[in-house]
Amino acid sequence: MTATPTRSPAKRADAQRSIAAILAAAVECLGRNPDASVSEIAKAAGVGRVTLYGHFPNRVDLVDAAFARAVEEGHAALSEVDLEGDPRAAMARLIESSWLLVEQSRSLLLAAQAVLPPGRIRALHAGPAERVQRLIERGQAEDLFRTDLPTSWLVGIMHSVMHSAADEINAGGLVPDQAAPFITATLLAAFTPPGHRTPA
């Protein structure tokens, strides 16, 4: 389902190259400016606007495809992170790897949110989110993460804090290198069960 599904009558090599270039350009442009126009993307892809419309019926479908691709790539990258062992250490590793991805595709997410139905966004996120959720649940089972708040809430907080770090950076009050430790320190404390000691 992830590789080329070899659609109806199989595309020509030429076309596949174009599609790849368009998709890459879309991710790049929308990652800079969530309102990037179709012309802009086509130009960045080194392709005519008409050609683009030949492969994607409209702007919405293009954004959808670009976003889906970015999520998929991120998911793949995150799959290599070791989530075994101490859940808190695993969470720290996961944050370290997620953080860069989240920051880079923040603008792309905005683009997607602007034109895609909310349900679609969540559906695309389902894959990566599940991994996070499992880690949190394991931490909860070992009494290291709090259980007085829903797991889905904790997942949301994780996203939210990374988002906050991105804001803080382009507000100028934070340099990118500091971000990961700050996020980790914040989240591990936030996840600590009531009455327990915060990790030093």
Add this chain to the structure above:
Amino acid sequence: MTATPTRSPAKRADAQRSIAAILAAAVECLGRNPDASVSEIAKAAGVGRVTLYGHFPNRVDLVDAAFARAVEEGHAALSEVDLEGDPRAAMARLIESSWLLVEQSRSLLLAAQAVLPPGRIRALHAGPAERVQRLIERGQAEDLFRTDLPTSWLVGIMHSVMHSAADEINAGGLVPDQAAPFITATLLAAFTPPGHRTPA
């Protein structure tokens, strides 16, 4: 500076009424849809589009004024919250009061962010932010809030978590009444100094 500054040659009573209606309508419309058009706002204000342009030279200035007004109102409402006594209890009270405001004007903030320079946004926020910052600093001085992270970071987290709650609500996984306690529980834990016990 907050009341009518009695500008150049003093406005007519008629005009003042219009301006008030426009401002109120702008806050309301942009609060629903960050992309609300000028026509939409004028209609909601019960005023001709031309009349609106008579008072606000362009859309940007209108959004600025509406946002500034909303912030000012919120600031006024929050000024009545008692921030004395136990910093953690005070923080809980502050969250309880802030939460509703933040949720209501979330969309308005988006509208502002879309057209106003980032510096302007932060400048408008300066007033309310200072109060929060002072409370956090007091908590830090009493060893109840962590000092291993910058105060500005903690302020950012507070905003961010409330934002997250709003997302969770319109994703359907949370009813508005639960929000405040969830936010409080999360933030008080996140603010706890390393090695200390989380509040029960």
Add this chain to the structure above:
DNA sequence: CATAACTCGTACACCGGTGTTCGACAAGAG
């Protein structure tokens, strides 16, 4: 190499929003 698939540029129609102009009319202030 022949054909089907693909690409390109230009040009066009369409849409919705913005900001301005005009002239007539209503209403507040002195």
Add this chain to the structure above:
DNA sequence: CTCTTGTCGAACACCGGTGTACGAGTTATG
């Protein structure tokens, strides 16, 4: 009461983005 200030609606030009149509040229593929 008068006259300045404000209001109104309709109409207009402008802009930028979207999506389509055409026709000629190019390239992969069998």
